[in-house]
Amino acid sequence: MTKHTIETVTFKLNDSMSGDEFAKAAEAITDFAQKQDGFVARHLSCSDDGLWVEHVEWETLEAAQAAASKIGSEPALETCMKAIDGRSVVLHHTTLEISVN
Template identity: 75%
Template structure:
């Protein structure tokens, strides 16, 4: 059985973007992700110091990488992408070992 892949992205926002605005705009990413092959789930959280952490579960690493390659090309995500401080973005793909719901 193939283990699922977890995509973890951390980022900060550009100055002047509120938590409420990015949370609303980030719904477009959920819509995008749901349409991608292999998508399972998505969570987005924020620390008190403004570090956003996104976890997306994919059926395979290939599915995660394919979606990551397309996200910057998707016009419906332009507003959300402009709100993210590009140099702050860190992306990791890992293998899911334990999941408890």
């Protein structure tokens, strides 16, 4: 098995958008990610207390970093980016060890 990189981001939203509105708007992030070299998969979930967890699988750490360097300047993602409480964002890159579908 190829050891892909998993990008895990946790965050909360500002009060400017509901969770349902954010989930719909966040489809733009999927569209963006799918166009990036090295993209494999994306999962977005939310806990009952409003903590969002995003897992993005990339072929390499370099692919994840390249996509991250573009995300802030992508006009189609402006609505999503403004809805996220920047102080709450925590980002981790890990190496995928086991994957079962």
